[in-house]
Amino acid sequence: MEATNFSQPLRQSSKGIIIIFAFNAVQFIKKFFVLFIAFGVSFMRRQSFGGITPTMIILGLIAIMLIILIIAILKYLNFKFHLSKDDFHLATGIINKDNTIIPKTKIQNVYIKQNFLQQLINVVSVKIETAGDKKSEIEISALDKPTALLLKKKLFLKAAIENTPLEQHEKRNVFFKISPKRLFLEGVSQNHFKSFLLIFAFIFGLYSEFQQYLEELKIEERIEDIVQLDEDTLFNLLLTNIVILILVVLVSFLFSIIKTFIINFNLEVVEHQKTIEINKGLFNKVSLSLTPSRIQNLVIKTNRLKQYFNLHSLSVKQAMVNAKQQKNFKIVALEKEQLNYLTNKLLTHYNSEIESAKPRPYFMRISALKMLIFGGVVNIITLGLIGVELLWINAVFIPIAMLYVYIGYKKAYYKITDHFITIGSGIIDTTTNILEIHKIQAIKLKQTVFQKRQQISSVIIYTASKSVTIPYINEKDALHIYNFLLYKVESQDKDWM
């Protein structure tokens, strides 16, 4: 195929009809799902519904599908885009004609995505995100890949032209490619607690119904022979509980691994001159590029186990990217050197080789208090529901809680250099938050009455993507930091984006 000329109004690839059709059909089914079920049930019961025969229903469905198909074709025919010198133009709409013009300079991000269906028919969708409204996103849902890449390049070209004279063949330097083994390790070493909770909630719902049934059975048994079974059934119940627990743990384990695999399949980090490109995904392939100037925070996460395998994950928080998209900007299973290299690429001259400062031990007191309240509530609930027998759990809970408090304190630190703030935190995970000082949007000093007496306060730093807290430090230090950061932000004339 010859190089596409974007200056003329273009349609998508004709396969776009399929995508639009599938999308609309799915939406239609989603909207009327409940209706379908209600209708279906009443139909099953009575065999007919107000004189409607099965053939009529099938014909009706075919008619609806045909209408959706016609709408899809019309949508496809009326969807035209082209590039002018500085702008991207898009005309859409069957009856209401919309004409959107986006200046190239205002384009924030261009994503290339490919869901399962798109993979099957070998097209990609291009999503253009602007800095403005969250709603003002444009999606071209079916383009063949070379065209999409060319479009992306052209969209970015004008915006970047003042910085770099265009290099015809920018070399594709694949900086990092994940191996299945490391991906597997990443899946294994994940915080399974989250998927555990997810599955636990799901299974608990099923189990509680099941349990009621069990209990009814048990009562019947008891009536049959009162003397014998009491201890046995209790033991049995405990055993089933344990088996179920192990099953749940196993399932959540598998769940994490599969989830990691699907999301990060073939993860690839490509280094360009200015930007960094991330490609990943099995069913939903995504391709994103990162521009260093838009980055607000970097979050590095690892845990004990991951450290052992040399696995680190790096999340990049950008301004005004919606939460769903934000999740995609995560690179997992990086080695330490790769991580350092990437950090340096994204934040020039990042250095953290200074002595770190720690919060006051008061930190432990607060988290101990929180633990105490949590433990108290849990205790009261177990006492109310189960009785005194289960109070031995405290023997396990208290040491864990103490460890939790201690590790939380041990991992907390902060470093402030001339250009960067680094804050460490975490309990199971080890989290490192890095942000550039000139990206700060506002700073807050927070102090409760109790902290005032001990001259402790916390500093909260807001950026355009998230806020970070330096918890419980000396009031004097806090004020120093406060003044210093303000001075830095206000004295430099650096833009935050």
Add this chain to the structure above:
Amino acid sequence: MTFKNLQIQPESLPKVEDLILRPISKSYFKIITLNKLAIYAGLIGLAFGVVYFVEKNEEVQLNLWYILSILLGFCIVNFIIGYLAFKNRKYAIREHDVVYAKGLIVHSLITMPMSRIQHVEESRSWLARHFGLSTLKIFTAGESGSDLSIKGLPRIEAKQIKEIISARLNGSN
């Protein structure tokens, strides 16, 4: 352990702690009072209603005075705290930033550099209009927690501040 590695002497930095913050308009306390009175009037009315109905239907004796005195005690404490917290609501406009302090039990001091402000808004509620007050809302690109809303400013002052900030915004861009 202490805060180090500064090339600038921390003593020479402009200090936010030395700043003399301006209190907001005194009449804003009237608005707070009115709001609270409305809530407590509602609660007391509710208490009367509950006692009335319960005594009618059942034999249970609820001590009305007991409930009322608890409510009253609550009300008084709430008012004292409210007043002290009101005293803590202060603000300052510096050359390069806006400072706002509030809160008694949890005291917070937030500073927003002028160069990061996205837009300013002046809004007036029905009650505030009667007292000649306005609320000044200042927005950054940061997440919602970092947006400022200075309540109970005299209208003229709010206008002036808005103009100052707007001028800065237009001047720098």
